[in-house]
Amino acid sequence: MTSATRRPGTPATPTFTASPAPEDSAGPPPRLIATDLDGTLLRDDGSVSPRTVAALSAAEEAGIEVFFVTGRPARWMDVVSDHVHGHGLAICGNGAAVVDLHGGPGAHRFVKVRELARENALTAVRLLREAAPGTMYAVEQTFGFNQEPAYPKLHMEIPGTLLPAEDLLAPDGPDADQPVLKILAFHPELDPDAFLEAARRAIGDHAGVTRSSPSALLEISGPGVSKASTLALCCAERGIAPEEVIAFGDMPNDVEMLTWAGRSYAMGNAHPDAVAAASGRTASNNEDGVAAVIERLLDSRR
Numbered sequence: 001m002t003s004a005t006r007r008p009g010t011p012a013t014p015t016f017t018a019s020p021a022p023e024d025s026a027g028p029p030p031r032l033i034a035t036d037l038d039g040t041l042l043r044d045d046g047s048v049s050p051r052t053v054a055a056l057s058a059a060e061e062a063g064i065e066v067f068f069v070t071g072r073p074a075r076w077m078d079v080v081s082d083h084v085h086g087h088g089l090a091i092c093g094n095g096a097a098v099v100d101l102h103g104g105p106g107a108h109r110f111v112k113v114r115e116l117a118r119e120n121a122l123t124a125v126r127l128l129r130e131a132a133p134g135t136m137y138a139v140e141q142t143f144g145f146n147q148e149p150a151y152p153k154l155h156m157e158i159p160g161t162l163l164p165a166e167d168l169l170a171p172d173g174p175d176a177d178q179p180v181l182k183i184l185a186f187h188p189e190l191d192p193d194a195f196l197e198a199a200r201r202a203i204g205d206h207a208g209v210t211r212s213s214p215s216a217l218l219e220i221s222g223p224g225v226s227k228a229s230t231l232a233l234c235c236a237e238r239g240i241a242p243e244e245v246i247a248f249g250d251m252p253n254d255v256e257m258l259t260w261a262g263r264s265y266a267m268g269n270a271h272p273d274a275v276a277a278a279s280g281r282t283a284s285n286n287e288d289g290v291a292a293v294i295e296r297l298l299d300s301r302r
Contacts, residue, residue: 095230131202228256
């Protein structure tokens with residue numbers, strides 16, 4: 001889940017034990033672990049448990065790179081900045097940016113940006129307004145965040161500018177010198193999954209649409225931009241094949257990544273779409289499900 005919204009209390013979910021699974025030893029030895037953050041690696045209070053910190057460190061010491069792959073913007077990555085180890089890179093904004101976190105809070109460096117062209121963004125806004133009247137928008141950029149006046153206070157920060165989306169996305173609009181990473185579209189009444197389906201039908205190939213919030217909040221990115229496509233680029237640069245990647249996730253914005261990776265795990269608290277996409281399942285985020293798999297993996301290699 002992206003931290004564009006505060007995560008509400010998680011309803012009770014079945015408990016999944018960390019018993020060995022056939023896929024743990026299948027395929028070549030993993031070279032990279034790709035994990036979502038909210039609802040996956042982080043507990044519901046936003047913390048990284050000591051067990052998870054130890055598992056991530058052990059994986060890096062064993063020569064397995066760990067990539068955080070999240071819907072969060074770069075400026076909200078401080079929660080894991082201390083755990084990026086050697087490479088220091090994270091994939092943010094659902095694949096819209098690759099960020100070097102070595103600089104610490106407020107000093108993150110954008111290594112790669114896959115922007116949403118303003119023309120595509122304006123088309124997506126227009127088409128979704130027609131398909132779902134009452135939709136409200138916010139615009140996420142590399143360093144700025146702006147929103148429409150009616151857009152609810154869903155975020156952990158104060159927007160820089162309050163204007164209609166068409167003005168925010170205009171060529172001479174606020175922060176016009178910054179790339180647009182994604183649009184956030186909120187509807188106060190629609191079912192989240194129904195809203196996602198309607199938006200994908202309406203917007204078509206003009207942009208990529210997904211969601212990671214339990215509310216009717218959609219995340220709209222450039223065509224072809226996803227966690228999976230940017231992770232694939234990063235892996236290709238390192239000579240890492242999909243079958244050498246293990247991925248973890250919990251929401252629809254993780255589906256492509258869970259499908260692309262050679263081995264993948266949906267969390268015990270995962271959305272049904274994530275469960276269907278993954279090759280395995282682990283315990284919930286509050287039960288350190290990512291750490292459980294990493295521990296099993298490293299034990300099997302010893």
